[in-house]
Amino acid sequence: MPDTFGSGATALVSIGSLVTNDPFHGTGPLGLITDAALVVEDGRITWVGSSADCGPADHVIDLDGRVVLPGFVDSHAHPVFAGDRAGEFAARMAGEQYAAGGIRTTVAATRAATDEDLRARLARLTSEFHASGITTFEAKSGYGLTVHDEQRSLRLAREVTDETTYLGAHVVPQEFADDPEAYVSLVTGAMLDACAPHARWIDVFCDRGAFGADQARTILAAGIERGLLPRIHANQLQHGDGIRVAVEMGAASADHCTFASDEDLALLADSGTVATLLPGAEFSTRSPYPDARRFIAAGVTVALATDCNPGSSYTTSMPFCIAVAVRDMHMTPDQAVWSATAGGARALRREDVGVVAVGARADLLSLNAPSHTHLAYRPGVDLVDRVWQAPLTPKVAP
Numbered sequence: 279m280p281d282t283f284g285s286g287a288t289a290l291v292s293i294g295s296l297v298t299n300d301p302f303h304g305t306g307p308l309g310l311i312t313d314a315a316l317v318v319e320d321g322r323i324t325w326v327g328s329s330a331d332c333g334p335a336d337h338v339i340d341l342d343g344r345v346v347l348p349g350f351v352d353s354h355a356h357p358v359f360a361g362d363r364a365g366e367f368a369a370r371m372a373g374e375q376y377a378a379g380g381i382r383t384t385v386a387a388t389r390a391a392t393d394e395d396l397r398a399r400l401a402r403l404t405s406e407f408h409a410s411g412i413t414t415f416e417a418k419s420g421y422g423l424t425v426h427d428e429q430r431s432l433r434l435a436r437e438v439t440d441e442t443t444y445l446g447a448h449v450v451p452q453e454f455a456d457d458p459e460a461y462v463s464l465v466t467g468a469m470l471d472a473c474a475p476h477a478r479w480i481d482v483f484c485d486r487g488a489f490g491a492d493q494a495r496t497i498l499a500a501g502i503e504r505g506l507l508p509r510i511h512a513n514q515l516q517h518g519d520g521i522r523v524a525v526e527m528g529a530a531s532a533d534h535c536t537f538a539s540d541e542d543l544a545l546l547a548d549s550g551t552v553a554t555l556l557p558g559a560e561f562s563t564r565s566p567y568p569d570a571r572r573f574i575a576a577g578v579t580v581a582l583a584t585d586c587n588p589g590s591s592y593t594t595s596m597p598f599c600i601a602v603a604v605r606d607m608h609m610t611p612d613q614a615v616w617s618a619t620a621g622g623a624r625a626l627r628r629e630d631v632g633v634v635a636v637g638a639r640a641d642l643l644s645l646n647a648p649s650h651t652h653l654a655y656r657p658g659v660d661l662v663d664r665v666w667q668a669p670l671t672p673k674v675a676p
């Protein structure tokens with residue numbers, strides 16, 4: 279579990295390099311402050327500045343020159359499921375292609391699992407997220423695909439995060455294979471009624487083998503009508519209308535964007551929609567990576583997330599995603615670190631995380647490294663020293 283700050287004021291001092299993501303406060307795009315300090319009280323940051331200027335506090339933590347960053351914000355994850363698909367992964371690495379239909383294997387295992395089993399698995403993944411420095415994560419349903427199983431997935435997810443996403447429209451389940459429109463009616467009807475009280479977001483997998491653009495519009499519109507905020511899985515498997523639908527519907531984020539045309543990038547750049555790139559998915563399906571540098575050059579806001587799921591990206595490690603994004607998506611280390619913190623916060627429309635600033639949540643991590651660049655420079659090495667998280671206030675749905 280992450281550390282929590284005690285009562286009274288706690289000062290973190292002798293921070294070798296502090297990533298604030300506040301360019302008005304520090305230098306460069308990450309707003310770096312060297313030889314920095316910060317003060318935390320009641321779970322919020324109350325002061326940020328130079329170590330030499332830091333006043334007295336009730337508790338002092340000496341970082342001895344380490345790097346401190348805002349906790350990572352993972353804006354795309356599917357941690358509520360049972361079973362695993364290691365065999366499918368091995369077959370894929372032996373040459374078979376990834377298809378959206380593999381989701382049904384996890385659906386069968388999830389439906390058969392008890393609440394206790396799902397809760398225990400979720401707890402394990404939550405502690406993995408924390409160990410990798412993630413302090414805010416999104417959790418989608420989408421492996422239940424019945425009214426009961428979608429609702430219980432969200433109810434369990436809400437026990438560990440405020441950022442819950444209703445993804446009844448993950449794939450058409452086997453029992454509706456002959457009548458997908460009837461499944462869309464369920465997703466926008468009784469299933470939505472049962473799930474909306476437990477969710478903040480609504481999502482749809484708009485791609486080959488999943489849902490078409492018109493179905494995606496219908497599903498997102500129904501969720502918006504119920505007060506949910508839209509986000510979307512778009513353009514993972516092929517060029518398509520997913521990004522256009524995201525922008526049209528005012529989605530906070532279009533996720534994957536593996537195949538994006540220049541026109542798609544122009545649409546994103548002119549919108550409030552973030553492109554969330556998921557390097558673990560390309561890595562684990564041996565697919566071509568999107569060129570993040572091209573997105574950034576076009577003026578698109580980019581987030582990085584784990585896409586933690588048993589089929590196509592079974593990782594909980596944001597440092598891994600940063601390293602792959604730098605190596606294979608052509609991001610600079612600065613860009614990747616920004617996208618894994620401030621970018622993720624934008625994708626979740628959050629201003630209180632992903633930044634080290636007065637008033638922000640005291641969600642922080644320190645690295646056993648002299649620079650944030652080491653996250654990509656030393657791939658596969660566990661550099662996370664300590665992780666702090668302000669108390670969560672999980673909502674208990676009626």
Ligand SMILES: [Zn+2]
Pocket residue numbers: 354356511585587
């Ligand atoms: Zn996903």
